[in-house]
Amino acid sequence: MRNPWPSFVKFFVSLKLTVVLLALSIVLIFAATLDQVHLGVWAVQEKYFHSFFVLWKFGGVPVPVFPGGYFVGGLLLVNLVTAHICRFKFSWRKSGIWLTHAGLILLLIGQLLTGLWQRESQVQLNVGETKRYSEDFRLDELAVINATDPKFDDVVAIPESVLARGEPIQQPSLPFRIVTRLYYPNSVVQMRSQAPNAPPSPATMDIGTQLAVSPQPLTYKPDERNMPAACIELSGPDGSLGIWLVSTWLDAPQKFDYDGRTWQLVLRSKRYYTPYSLTLSQIKNDVFAGSDIPKNFSSSIHLHSDDTQDDRDALIYMNNPLRYRGLTYYQYQMNKAGGLSVLQVVHNPSWTIPYISCLMMAAGLIFQFVLHLNGFIRKRTAQVKT
Amino acid sequence: MTNYQLLTTQLQIPNHQPNAPVVWIEFCRNCLMISLPFMRPPLLALCAVALLASCRDEKIAAYRVPKETPSPATQVQPGGKTSDVTWILPAGWTTQPDQGGMRKGSFLVSGADGAKADMSVTAFPGDVGGDLANVNRWRGQVGLAPIDDAALAQAVQIIETPAGKFSFIELSGAGSASKPVRLLGAWLQQPDRRWFFKLMGDDALVTAQRDAFMSLLKSVSFAAAPAPVVAAPGQAQSTNDLPKNNATPLAPFAGVPMPDNGAAPDTGSPSAPPVALSWSAPANWQAKPLGTMRIGSFTMNSDEGEADISIIAFPGEAGGMLANINRWRGQLGLDPLAESDLAGATTALDGAGGLHFTVVDFAGRTGGAPTRMLGAILAFGGQTYFFKMTGPDALVAHGKTAFLDFLKTVKSP
Numbered sequence: 112m113r114n115p116w117p118s119f120v121k122f123f124v125s126l127k128l129t130v131v132l133l134a135l136s137i138v139l140i141f142a143a144t145l146d147q148v149h150l151g152v153w154a155v156q157e158k159y160f161h162s163f164f165v166l167w168k169f170g171g172v173p174v175p176v177f178p179g180g181y182f183v184g185g186l187l188l189v190n191l192v193t194a195h196i197c198r199f200k201f202s203w204r205k206s207g208i209w210l211t212h213a214g215l216i217l218l219l220i221g222q223l224l225t226g227l228w229q230r231e232s233q234v235q236l237n238v239g240e241t242k243r244y245s246e247d248f249r250l251d252e253l254a255v256i257n258a259t260d261p262k263f264d265d266v267v268a269i270p271e272s273v274l275a276r277g278e279p280i281q282q283p284s285l286p287f288r289i290v291t292r293l294y295y296p297n298s299v300v301q302m303r304s305q306a307p308n309a310p311p312s313p314a315t316m317d318i319g320t321q322l323a324v325s326p327q328p329l330t331y332k333p334d335e336r337n338m339p340a341a342c343i344e345l346s347g348p349d350g351s352l353g354i355w356l357v358s359t360w361l362d363a364p365q366k367f368d369y370d371g372r373t374w375q376l377v378l379r380s381k382r383y384y385t386p387y388s389l390t391l392s393q394i395k396n397d398v399f400a401g402s403d404i405p406k407n408f409s410s411s412i413h414l415h416s417d418d419t420q421d422d423r424d425a426l427i428y429m430n431n432p433l434r435y436r437g438l439t440y441y442q443y444q445m446n447k448a449g450g451l452s453v454l455q456v457v458h459n460p461s462w463t464i465p466y467i468s469c470l471m472m473a474a475g476l477i478f479q480f481v482l483h484l485n486g487f488i489r490k491r492t493a494q495v496k497t
Numbered sequence: 498m499t500n501y502q503l504l505t506t507q508l509q510i511p512n513h514q515p516n517a518p519v520v521w522i523e524f525c526r527n528c529l530m531i532s533l534p535f536m537r538p539p540l541l542a543l544c545a546v547a548l549l550a551s552c553r554d555e556k557i558a559a560y561r562v563p564k565e566t567p568s569p570a571t572q573v574q575p576g577g578k579t580s581d582v583t584w585i586l587p588a589g590w591t592t593q594p595d596q597g598g599m600r601k602g603s604f605l606v607s608g609a610d611g612a613k614a615d616m617s618v619t620a621f622p623g624d625v626g627g628d629l630a631n632v633n634r635w636r637g638q639v640g641l642a643p644i645d646d647a648a649l650a651q652a653v654q655i656i657e658t659p660a661g662k663f664s665f666i667e668l669s670g671a672g673s674a675s676k677p678v679r680l681l682g683a684w685l686q687q688p689d690r691r692w693f694f695k696l697m698g699d700d701a702l703v704t705a706q707r708d709a710f711m712s713l714l715k716s717v718s719f720a721a722a723p724a725p726v727v728a729a730p731g732q733a734q735s736t737n738d739l740p741k742n743n744a745t746p747l748a749p750f751a752g753v754p755m756p757d758n759g760a761a762p763d764t765g766s767p768s769a770p771p772v773a774l775s776w777s778a779p780a781n782w783q784a785k786p787l788g789t790m791r792i793g794s795f796t797m798n799s800d801e802g803e804a805d806i807s808i809i810a811f812p813g814e815a816g817g818m819l820a821n822i823n824r825w826r827g828q829l830g831l832d833p834l835a836e837s838d839l840a841g842a843t844t845a846l847d848g849a850g851g852l853h854f855t856v857v858d859f860a861g862r863t864g865g866a867p868t869r870m871l872g873a874i875l876a877f878g879g880q881t882y883f884f885k886m887t888g889p890d891a892l893v894a895h896g897k898t899a900f901l902d903f904l905k906t907v908k909s910p
Contacts, residue, residue, distance in 0.1 A: 243562070250555070263561050270555035284559050299786045308777055308784075318593070325784060363593060384562055 123193040132187050135178055139165075142177070151331030153249065161226050181223070188219050207479030214471030221464030230458040232383055233443060236391035236410075238450040243388040245438075245456040246380035251339055251359055254382075255285060256375040258366075270381070271296075274341055286370045287345040292354055295326040298340035300360040312356065313342045317365040319356025339378065345369075383458075385438065387416035392424070396447045408445045410452040427454060582618075582692075585716035587709035590616065606698065606706055614698025614706060620690050626812035628653070631684070631693075632666055633879055634812060638697065639670035639680050643879065660717040661685050667707075669700055679703035681710050687719075774882065776907045779899045782806060797888070797896055804888025804896060815881040818843075818874060822857055825872050825885070829861025846901065849908050852877060856904070858897065860890055869893035871900045877909065 122128065143159035150158065159165055160180030166173040195212055199205070232245035253274050257265040267282050269289070274280075275296065280289040292313055301323045303309060309323030324340045340358035344351055347369065355365055357378035364375035393411040398404055409428035414421055414435065425433045433440040439462070443455035582601060586592075593605040593615075602618035632652070633643040644652070656663040663683040670678060677700035685692045694717075696703055696710050778784070782795040793808030815821065822842070823833040834842055846854040854873040861868055867890035875882040884907075886893055886900050 258564075260564075262564060264564055265561050266559065268558045268560070270557070272555050273557060280557070282557055282559065301787060308775070384560065 120193065120197065123189055124197050125190075126194075128190050129187070129194075132183050132190065135183050136187075139177065139180065139183060149331070154331055181226070184219070184223060188216065188223065191219070192216055204482065207475045207477075207482060210475030210478065211472050212475075214468040214473075214475060217464060217468035217471060221461050221468060224461035224464065225459055228458070228460050230383070232381075232456045232458075234389065234440070234454045234456055236389065236452055236454070238391050238394060238452075241388050241390040243386075244382040244384045245454075246382055248380075249336065250381040251378060252381045253289075253341070253343070253357060254364075254375070254377050254379055255282075255289070256364065256377070257284075257372055258375050259372040264375075268382070271339055271378075274343070286372075287347045287352060290344045290346065291341055292344050293324075293340075293342040295324065295340045297327040297329050297337035298324050298358060298360070299327050299338070300324050300340060300356075300358050314354050314356035316353035316355045316367070318361065319354070319365075322356055324356060324358065341378065343376075383456075385436070386418070387414060387421065387436070389414055389440075389454075391452055394445060394447060394450065394452045396445060408442050408452075410442055410445075410454065412440075412454075582620075583718050584618075584713055587706070587713055590709070601692075606696070606702065606709075608699060608702035608705070612699035612702040614696055614703050616696045616710075617693070619693045619695075621693075628664065628684075630812035630879060632682075635666070635680055635682050635695070636668055636670075637878070639668050639678050641668060641670045656683065656711070656714060658715045658717060660719055661687075663694075663714055665714075677701075681707060683710075683714055685717075774877065774907050774909055776808075776903065778806075779903060781899070782903075793884075797886075797892070799892055799895075801892040801895070802889035804886055804892050806884075806886045806900075808882065808884050810880045810882045812880055814876070815883075818855065821874065821881075821883065822872070825857065825870055826859055826861070828887075829859050829863060829868055829870055831859060831861045846873065846904055848875075848905050852907060852909065854884075854904050856901070871897060873900075873904050875907070 139159055142165075143155050146159070147155045158179075162179035163182045163185075164175035164179050165177040167176045168174070195216065199209060199212070201209060232247050234242055234245045236242060251271040253269040253271070255267045255269065265284065267285055269280060269282075274291050275294050277291045277294065282289075301309070303312070303321050303323050309325065312319060312323060314320055314322070319342070324342075327338075330337055338359045340356065340360065342354050342356050344354045346352065352367070352369060355376050357365070357376055359378050359380070361377070364377035366373065366375050368374070390413040391410060392413050395407070395409045395411075396405060397407040399406050407428060409426055412425045412427055412433065414423055414425055414433075416422070421435075425435075427433050427440055427442050429442055432442075437458060437460060439457045439459070441455045441457065442452070444453035445451070584602070586604065590604045590606050593603050600617050600619055602616070604616040606614040606616060608614070629644075629646055629649050632649055636643060652666055654665045656665045663685050665681070665683045668680040668682070678697060679700045680695065680697040681703060682696075683694045694710075694714060696706065776793065778793075778795055781799075782797050785794050785796050787794045791807050791809050793806075795806040797804040797806065819834065819836055819839055822839070826833060842857060844856045844858075846856050848854055852875055854875050857870075857872045859870045859872075861870075868887065869890045869892075871886040871893060873884040875884070884900075884904060886896060888896075
């Protein structure tokens with residue numbers, strides 16, 4: 112039996128593979144650029160580049176139709192690495208070139224990891240307010256909260272995508288089943304008194320009975336977000352408990368008692384909790400003298416960690432983020448009149464890789480330059496002597 | 498056996514020349530190596546992993562978090578919406594959602610046997626039609642007949658508080674569902690706006706909460722001067738150009754501009770009166786979100802463009818027929834009419850149940866484009882209702898019959 116290894120290596124080292132992958136990248140970028148008209152920047156990035164395959168839905172079943180950004184980029188990386196290993200012969204005279212290429216490979220890996228691991232969210236804080244979570248820019252979740260304990264909330268967070276599937280949701284810590292009876296990915300909610308012609312609401316509980324909900328077209332604009340709404344039915348062993356209308360339009364959780372416990376239901380932005388809290392002490396907005404042009408925005412933050420290791424103040428302003436336990440807090444938006452500051456929170460475990468790779472490339476190039484310079488000087492000196 | 502070997506054994510082609518199949522298969526192999534990498538086991542595995550990874554899905558998470566302590570801001574500024582007024586909430590009153598975005602404060606008071614009362618705090622520019630119009634609107638909400646100025650002077654009490662002198666009125670009536678309801682209403686005039694505090698609900702419960710209502714009024718305190726506005730309230734200003742792609746505005750937002758565009762609940766707010774009329778919109782009109790002023794809002798789309806249909810209501814005469822028609826004409830770049838021209842520019846339309854509309858049809862230009870406006874004005878129940886369709890000339894001209902038919906569907910309860 113023939114050993115497949117050489118053909119395996121040959122395939123990945125092949126320059127033809129590089130050409131095919133570059134051609135695929137061109138097609139991918141072209142298609143994504145055209146689709147941006149329909150989907151907007153964010154959705155296009157997710158569909159075409161932050162994916163292994165571009166999926167199309169045929170009858171609700173996702174079918175891969177084209178290799179995605181991760182696939183093409185990943186193979187390009189493998190191609191570059193194997194070619195590097197197989198073709199380059201290491202010698203100290205070429206170690207600079209080797210180091211430079213290694214830096215380039217690391218840069219590519221860093222980009223891939225950033226795409227895979229980076230998560231962006233935001234914290235909105237009023238002056239004096241304390242929060243221990245950030246909220247996703249796009250994703251929403253249905254939080255079913257057991258609020259019986261006076262000190263703690265037990266939260267079951269159901270992603271909107273799970274809710275949208277409409278399948279019954281059974282979670283071990285919940286004494287009831289959740290079934291989505293109606294789901295609009297984008298909606299508008301009105302008081303019934305203001306919408307006399309609205310069809311009857313499926314909701315039978317709480318404020319949902321007074322509200323009319325109607326679907327809206329999905330928005331892909333970068334400065335807007337979809338406001339989903341859903342009617343969810345909770346069913347216990349003795350039958351239905353009722354149907355609630357939940358929507359990101361409704362800020363306050365809806366409360367009910369069941370099984371001797373107090374529950375809350377709220378559809379909200381997906382939350383990422385941290386083992387520490389941030390309190391907004393003060394905000395400052397300086398303008399250039401005699402104008403309304405902003406000069407500086409800054410937020411004074413008090414940081415308190417649960418393990419009491421940290422209890423300190425931090426000042427966040429443009430280009431001076433707070434980096435703490437793997438998260439970076441940037442000054443993002445501010446409403447001085449409303450006493451409100453918004454911080455963008457970036458989780459990117461691979462943030463140091465670009466710095467390291469740049470240093471490696473710089474070191475490699477300097478080494479190679481010095482080596483050549485040295486040789487050149489020696490040659491000239493020898494010529495002068497003769 | 499490798500895939501390649503399998504392929505070569507299966508592809509035994511009749512050979513006229515001894516080397517021909519080998520050359521051909523070698524060529525196919527090369528093609529396969531590049532274009533069909535899926536045939537190779539390592540790549541197949543890679544594809545499988547990649548495909549699985551691309552189908553990754555979010556999971557349900559369960560976790561425990563410490564209870565949130567309400568921040569000082571939310572304790573005194575319910576909803577965190579305003580920084581210009583604060584108060585102390587009476588015990589047992591709970592904050593409730595304000596879908597309309599119009600309330601400065603929105604609370605629910607619950608009593609025994611499911612009794613409920615709704616507390617709203619609103620503020621509007623000017624004097625909002627005057628005391629009599631507002632009190633008569635409140636009287637209508639509890640099922641009482643309107644009163645005149647003399648009776649109003651008798652009914653209103655003045656309440657001294659640190660924030661200023663509130664006018665206070667207490668009303669009780671049968672309510673719309675023949676269930677006794679009580680309304681405690683107080684308003685305070687400031688130079689630029691008028692504040693309304695209204696508690697309305699179950700008769701016995703509201704009576705029991707009268708002292709709590711008064712204590713809330715006495716705790717009201719206004720900021721000395723509004724802070725300089727950096728960004729429009731409800732919208733924060735971006736301080737960082739980098740993450741534009743994810744720049745999401747604050748406060749409510751959807752596929753529509755939203756900060757103040759939500760549906761208004763029955764706040765008793767003067768510019769959003771309870772809808773006393775009902776109507777049925779044509780099938781090709783799509784409902785859209787209500788603005789702060791609108792009580793009905795639709796859009797009509799066709800190849801010719803998009804037309805906007807709005808229904809708003811104001812207490813009293815809202816400035817009079819001529820002023821409003823000239824305001825509309827101004828929106829189309831047309832010259833104002835004189836009082837004497839009014840009769841010639843308007844037509845009368847008799848709707849259902851004796852409702853009488855004054856209808857106008859103006860064609861002008863907005864932004865250089867030919868624009869048409871159909872408007873109808875209706876005085877009913879102490880309010881003036883304005884129905885308006887605006888859009889591209891041809892589209893609105895085609896939609897005129899539908900608009901007039903729509904007016905005929907407008908009914909009083």
